[in-house]
Amino acid sequence: MDLLHSSILSLSDCFNSFLSGSMLLAATMSIASYFVIPILFGGQRKNWKNAPPGPAGWPILGSLPHLSHHLHEDFFQLAKIYGPLFSVNMGIKPAIVVSSPEMAAQVLKEKEGMFSSRTITEAIRVVSYDAHSIIFSPYGPRWKALRRILITELLSPKAFEQFESLRTTQVHGLLKHLYLLSKSNTQVNIAESAFTALANLVSNFVCSKNIFDNSKPEGRKMKEVFWEMIKVIGTPNFSDLLPIVKPLDPQGLKRKIRKIFDQMDAFYEKIIEERLAEKVKAQLETTHNNEKTDLLDVLLSYKSNDKENGLERFSRAIIKGMLSEMFIAGTETTSSTVEWGMTEILRQPRIHKKLLLELDQVVGKNRFVVESDIPKLPYLQATVKEVFRLHPGVPLIIPRRTNEACEVAGYHIPKHCIVYVNIWGMARDPKVWENPLDFKPERFIGSSVDVKGQDFNLLPFGTGRRSCVGWPLAHRMVHYYLAALLHAFEWDSPPGILNDMSERVGLTIQKDKSLLGTPKPRLQDSVYEH
Numbered sequence: 001m002d003l004l005h006s007s008i009l010s011l012s013d014c015f016n017s018f019l020s021g022s023m024l025l026a027a028t029m030s031i032a033s034y035f036v037i038p039i040l041f042g043g044q045r046k047n048w049k050n051a052p053p054g055p056a057g058w059p060i061l062g063s064l065p066h067l068s069h070h071l072h073e074d075f076f077q078l079a080k081i082y083g084p085l086f087s088v089n090m091g092i093k094p095a096i097v098v099s100s101p102e103m104a105a106q107v108l109k110e111k112e113g114m115f116s117s118r119t120i121t122e123a124i125r126v127v128s129y130d131a132h133s134i135i136f137s138p139y140g141p142r143w144k145a146l147r148r149i150l151i152t153e154l155l156s157p158k159a160f161e162q163f164e165s166l167r168t169t170q171v172h173g174l175l176k177h178l179y180l181l182s183k184s185n186t187q188v189n190i191a192e193s194a195f196t197a198l199a200n201l202v203s204n205f206v207c208s209k210n211i212f213d214n215s216k217p218e219g220r221k222m223k224e225v226f227w228e229m230i231k232v233i234g235t236p237n238f239s240d241l242l243p244i245v246k247p248l249d250p251q252g253l254k255r256k257i258r259k260i261f262d263q264m265d266a267f268y269e270k271i272i273e274e275r276l277a278e279k280v281k282a283q284l285e286t287t288h289n290n291e292k293t294d295l296l297d298v299l300l301s302y303k304s305n306d307k308e309n310g311l312e313r314f315s316r317a318i319i320k321g322m323l324s325e326m327f328i329a330g331t332e333t334t335s336s337t338v339e340w341g342m343t344e345i346l347r348q349p350r351i352h353k354k355l356l357l358e359l360d361q362v363v364g365k366n367r368f369v370v371e372s373d374i375p376k377l378p379y380l381q382a383t384v385k386e387v388f389r390l391h392p393g394v395p396l397i398i399p400r401r402t403n404e405a406c407e408v409a410g411y412h413i414p415k416h417c418i419v420y421v422n423i424w425g426m427a428r429d430p431k432v433w434e435n436p437l438d439f440k441p442e443r444f445i446g447s448s449v450d451v452k453g454q455d456f457n458l459l460p461f462g463t464g465r466r467s468c469v470g471w472p473l474a475h476r477m478v479h480y481y482l483a484a485l486l487h488a489f490e491w492d493s494p495p496g497i498l499n500d501m502s503e504r505v506g507l508t509i510q511k512d513k514s515l516l517g518t519p520k521p522r523l524q525d526s527v528y529e530h
Ligand code: HEM
Pocket: 134, 135, 136, 147, 202, 326, 329, 330, 331, 333, 334, 337, 392, 393, 394, 397, 398, 400, 460, 461, 462, 463, 464, 465, 466, 467, 468, 469, 470, 471, 473, 474, 475
C-alpha cells in the first residue's frame, strides 16, 4: 500500500523504459545530467526559494533520471549527503524527504495540520473512485466521517472483541488446511496462504462473506483480479510526475488499471445490490433485521445533517471506494509482514528456538494458539516489533502532501509539496539504532518503544490524525499468524530462498523470492483434526 510511494515515482527504470529504443540518448543524457545540465540551468529548484538542501536535478525531469524503483534506498543514500530534511524534484513536482525521528516529529506532530493531505497517483485515483474514500480523501469533512466510522464501528475495542471468533476461525482454518497439505509434503507459499486468509477476514468485516474462497471459481477469479490490481497500482507510472506525457499513457498503465477497475467495480456493484435487495426483503417480511453487522451495512445506513458537504448519505462512489480501499490497505500489507517475520525467524535458529520455548510453555502442545495467549508471549511481542522496524510494509509511509506552504527547520516548504518520511531508512541508520542491520528482538525487551505512533523512531503505521486506522487489526494478526504458524509446524525452507533478502517494490515492500516452506506438524493429530 505504498500506494503509494513507489507508484508515485518513477525513476530510472521507468525513465529508461520510456526512452527505450534510444540507449545512446539515455546514456548521453544521464552523463550530461550530472555535470552539464545542472551547471547550465542551475536545476529546477531554482524556482523554489529557501528550499532544504538537495540534488539540483534536471529541468522538467528533476531528479528522476538518478532515482531507481527502490526509492526508499535512494533516499537513504541521499540523506547521508543532504541530511535529515532534503528536497528533491520528482519530475515537475517538488518533494521533501524526512529521514530522522526528530524531523519526523516536526512534520508529523508539531506541524501536523500542514501535512495531513495525501499525494495521489493516476492508478490510485481510479481504484479509490477519484479519491472519494478514506486513504486518499483530502483532509476534511468526508475523511473525518469515514475515519470515525472505521474507528467506532469496526476497530474499537468493543468491535474488536466482537470479531474475535471470526479471526480465530480464519487462523485455525489456515492451520488445518496446512495440516492437510503436510500429509503430501506439499511446499507452501507462506505469504500467499496468509494473504488468502486475511483477505477473507477483511471481506467478512466488509460484507460478511468469504470473497476469496479458493474452493469456488468466483473466489479464485477475484483473487486473480485483485493480485493484478495490486501489481498495476504498485508499478511506478511516469505520467504521475510528468503530466505532459499523461495523454500518451506511455506504459499503458492507465488502460490496464481501467480494465481491472471495471471488473472490480462490477463486483462491488453486485455486492451492494444484493445487500439492498436483502434489506428490502427483510422489511417486507417485517423481520426488521436492522442491526448493523458489517461495514457495508454501516455505510449504507449512514445519515447526517451535513448538507453543505453533500454528506447526508454516502454516495455509491464513496461506498465502493471504501470497499476497494479496505482490500487494498488491509491484506497485502499484513501478509507481507508475516512473510518477512517468518523469514527472519526461520533463518535464525537461536531466535526460532526461543520463540518455540516460549510458545510451548504458554500454550503447550494440546491445542492451537488463541488470541488471549499473545499478551503472555513477551519474546514474540519483541520479535514482532523488530519485524516492523526492519521491514516496514510501507517504507515511506503513504506519501503526504502539504495543504499549505509552511516552514520547517527554517526552510520554505511549498503548498502541494510531496512529503516522504523514510521509516525504512531510519531503521538502518546507526544514529537511530545500535547495530541497525541486526535482526535482534532483544533490543525491545525492557524497552517501552512501541509501534503505536508515539515513538518517532518506529512508525510502521505512521502517526497522528492520518495514521493507519487498521493498525490494531494488523498488529494483532501479525502476532497471531506468526505464533500460530510457528507453534503448529516445523518449517523446511530451501536455504537459497530463505537467505535471499532482496526486496521487491510493489504496493508494499515484499520479499523478492517468495518464502516457500514445507510444514511438518508439531502437535498431536487430534489438535488439527478437531
Ligand atoms: C502490517 C499492516 C499494515 C501496515 C504496515 C500499514 C501501514 C499504514 C501506513 C504507514 C499508513 C499511513 C500512515 C500515515 O500517513 O501516517 C496507513 C494508513 C491507512 N491504513 Fe494501514 N497498514 C496496515 C494494515 C492496515 C489494515 C489491516 C487496514 C484496514 C483494515 C488499514 C487501513 C488503513 C487506512 C484506512 C489508512 C488511511 C488512514 C487515513 O488516511 O486517515 N491498514 N497504513
